[in-house]
Amino acid sequence: MPKMENSTAISIIGAGKVGSTLALLLHRAGYRIVSVISRRKSSAKKLARLVGCRNYSDSISDIAPAAGIIQIAAPDDELSTIAEELAGCPSLDFSAVAAFHTSGSLTSDELLPLKRKEATTFSLHPIQTFSKSSTLSRQAAMMKNGFYGFEGPSAGLKIARRLVRALNGSLVRIPKEEKILYHIACVFASNYLTSLLGTVEDLAVRVGGDLRLSHFKPLVRTSMENAFLQSPAMALTGPVARGSSRIVELHLDVLQKTDKQIAELYRQIGLKSLSLAAAGKSLSPHAVKKLKRMLESHRSEK
Ligand SMILES: NC(=O)c1ccc[n+]([C@@H]2O[C@H](COP(=O)([O-])OP(=O)(O)OC[C@H]3O[C@@H](n4cnc5c(N)ncnc54)[C@H](OP(=O)(O)O)[C@@H]3O)[C@@H](O)[C@H]2O)c1
Known part of the structure; x- marks a missing residue:
């Protein structure tokens, strides 16, 4: 279990449909968004404004050192590269970091470079569809009483349960070997x-x-x-x-x-x-x- 001194401080990587929806809901639930990072600075800025965060960037290395939780909602193919980049950030105290991604098909193994640095890693997948045609406020409303597929170790489970409670949802445990099914x-x-x-x-x-x-x-x-x-x-x-x-x-x-x-x-x-x-x-x-x-x-x- 990580030290998690900043248990409600969260950094967001990927300001797309899923990332923005969860960030907004966590912000409303009292989580402090300490950095927003996305491929384009304009996307990061837009979300940062919405969740009252001053630190936004298009570079992983700008992640706030205070990040207790790191949410990664980027395309599946980018996850391992992002994890590698995060693992190279000298400012992060990895033993106090919990990082999760939101992919439905990939497991927490995508975040192995962070796990090797002693961060707690897991995957937390909202069991919902986020379409381009939907607005952020509709997506946020859709997640009320939503379900989240969790896969990862028990240290991650405790953190995920807290996140899901804040999101007004319910957590569903998924065995790692059956994630693809x-x-x-x-x-x-x-x-x-x-x-x-x-x-x-x-x-x-x-x-x-x-x-x-x-x-x-x-x-x-x-x-x-x-x-x-x-x-x-x-x-x-x-x-x-x-x-x-x-x-x-x-x-x-x-x-x-x-x-x-x-x-x-x-x-x-x-x-x-x-x-x-x-x-x-x-x-x-x-x-x-x-x-x-x-x-x-x-x-x-x-
Ligand atoms: N869509 C769904 O229905 C759904 C449902 C559940 C789970 N998921 C999962 O959630 C994750 C995100 O999906 P999404 O639908 O939210 O995708 P999306 O709307 O395309 O958003 C992905 C975001 O990631 C950013 N990004 C791309 N490469 C990046 C990088 N190297 N570093 C930092 N940010 C990067 C993009 O940045 P810019 O905007 O700055 O270009 C974009 O904002 C995926 O793993 C997906 O499988 C999706």
């Missing part, structure tokens, strides 16, 4: 769900008439709520869950003629739906077998 789950929960809505939008355009993506909003919301309230297996409805092979075949026939990529998606997600329906025991073994054969073979038959 955790990130794949995040990709499905966010990015691929968004891509599925892109597919809904494509189909709405093909249907024409008055139909727009926004008309699916109540359907999407209720499906999500049901899955969280019950379980995905319990919440599943539709032709696969009902064992309606006639309708599934009709869908596949139409898609094969209109859009082969969507047909392939339909088949793959249909197979996942089938395993959910089978787990929920709502279908007879015969219905499961028939649908499985149809979803697996439809492409090669056509």
